[in-house]
Amino acid sequence: MTARTGEQYKAGLKDDRIVWLGNRKVAVAEDPLLAGSVDGMAGYFDWQHQYADECLVDDPERPGEKMNVSLMLPKSKEDLQIRHRGLERLSRYSYGMLGRTPDYVNVVLSGHTARSDIWARGKPEGHERLSKFHREVIEGDLSMTHTIVHANIDKGVGDLAGMNSDLTLRVVGRNENGIIVRGGKVLATLGPLADELYVYSSAPIPSGAEQYALIFSIPVNTKGVIQICRDHYGRDLSVADAPFSSRFDEQDAFVIFDDVEVPYERVFCEGDLNVYNTLNQGVSPGNTLQQTAIRAMVKLEFAYDLCSSIATVTNSHGRPDVGEMLGEIHSYLSLTRSVIHAAEDRAHDWGAGAVFPHRDISVLRCVMPGWMTRVNQIIRAIGSHNLLATPSLELFDNPEIGDLLRKYLPGSNGMPAEERARIMRTAWDFAGSALGSRIELYEMFYLTSQTRARIGDHMVARRDGEWGQVREFMQKSGIIPE
Missing domain, CATH: 2.40.110.10 (Butyryl-CoA Dehydrogenase, subunit A, domain 2)
Incomplete structure (x- = not known):
């Protein structure tokens, strides 16, 4: 099988x-x-x-x-x-x-x-x-x-x-x-x-x-x-x-x-x-991070579109604060895409013929926990009280209350109330429900803590990088002898 x-x-x-x-x-x-x-x-x-x-x-x-x-x-x-x-x-x-x-x-x-x-x-x-x-x-x-x-x-x-x-x-x-x-x-x-x-x-x-x-x-x-x-x-x-x-x-x-x-x-x-x-260090920073980075990219794409949809519900695209927050999520998405592309383009043989993306893709471990937490904050900020004033979709089928819901809870610019409810319930389940809160915590420690990831990247950089630019600058500037 x-x-x-x-x-x-x-x-x-x-x-x-x-x-x-x-x-x-x-x-x-x-x-x-x-x-x-x-x-x-x-x-x-x-x-x-x-x-x-x-x-x-x-x-x-x-x-x-x-x-x-x-x-x-x-x-x-x-x-x-x-x-x-x-x-x-x-x-x-x-x-x-x-x-x-x-x-x-x-x-x-x-x-x-x-x-x-x-x-x-x-x-x-x-x-x-x-x-x-x-x-x-x-x-x-x-x-x-x-x-x-x-x-x-x-x-x-x-x-x-x-x-x-x-x-x-x-x-x-x-x-x-x-x-x-x-x-x-x-x-x-x-x-x-x-x-x-x-x-x-x-x-x-x-x-x-x-x-x-x-x-x-x-x-x-x-x-x-x-x-x-x-x-x-x-x-x-x-x-x-x-x-x-x-x-x-x-x-x-x-x-x-x-x-x-x-x-x-x-x-x-x-x-x-x-x-x-x-x-783990011979595999995870390049190989495993390809899967996790791609998943994060897909999630950020969805989050950006979801927040844009919330702004459409409330007709708030023109507000500077909303535009800034939408641009912030899109910047996270663009950076993630770019890191993945660069790491795959610089892929190489890590040993025994195993070709993995460049380990620079692991930088996403250092920033993604903060980005994902911030995305949920933005969803709650743009959605605001609307996330708490959303009826069940099944309630629209109730003849006693359905028409009142359509009258008093529509979206802006002629958006049907049912469509508004679908978007807001999706946003709440993403960022505010019990599962949404669990996923946010999961993202915070998904590939070790952000602190450990940053310390690890620093230690690898000092071990493997070519440094000495400060001394070179001082020598060429005559501050210290060459």
Whole structure:
């Protein structure tokens, strides 16, 4: 099986995975509270068939079969352009509001697989097992999520110090079948709706903490894997009334590994800091950021058009403050497009023939959290009280009140009241609803915090850049001798 349909995806959710939501265990495939989210993710799998020319490519190992474009191993700029078109089309399914569609971790896994030179620093079976798993994901069109952040509850000490050392995921034993792992991991967005949990490095760890240096993947229904969900923000409303939260609450879960056995064939790295501490930085800044930047671009396009639509409702395009805010969002969009284009144009071989965009694309990690937060502020500012005075679309069909709604709640310049309601409800669901607020927080820490991203970029710049312009200026100006 490759390139699953929505129905095939939903069938894969019918297993004995352990998911806690609210005060109860839930059967993900059958629980009515999760039905909208399940259908929404199933729609993603159907979408790849609807736009197969862009989203699917030939499986290089199975003639006649197709696979998701995000699973290709890019070896040229042309490959990156093919992947760009596919990733952009996949993002347009939710217009960027789904942050953890399967293509995200697919791109991560494919990048890891492509960098065989990094794996060569460790045990040879690591890359062999990873490549086999990559093939398994292709053939099953599996929906993966990751959970990669240490359970560092006490932020007054190091990630692996004090109480954190006992809370975060680590190796606690082994048997003839595999290793035994115990501890928590943050944060499995899409976890309850995924097929696989991929655990890998997010940041280097020090010598002496090798028991935490783990890269592996296991099915979400593996014995001992427990997912603890936040409150569900999906709503049982029509798509017109809740265009995002009726379908796109992808859920977030804290994952507890309660003495979980990971088969050796699924253990890609155990305790090897030469691999663990270099893999993410050898892949993420160029490869993974292509997917995330494209998703952000699509979302900014939508946000700009949405804010313009709000201004049309209220006839406020001519107001200087509104024009400035619209121009601000458009500047974020233009900069994002330009960064993506430049990074793809400057793509190069990162090692082992893996061609990724230039790492300058990672600058978006440093600015995008602020931009996305600001976009939501602008939506609330332009929409103002109108966001709070919007009836249900279904209410217009009520003969007792429908005509009064059309009279007193139209848009400007002859816009029908129903159209005004559609725009304002979309804006509220984007930036003001429970799901909208969750997505804003998600964007703030999507690819580490903005602070860590900026510090990381600074450290890389000092390490790899060619500096000394100040000294050169002083020498040429005669301030100091040459």
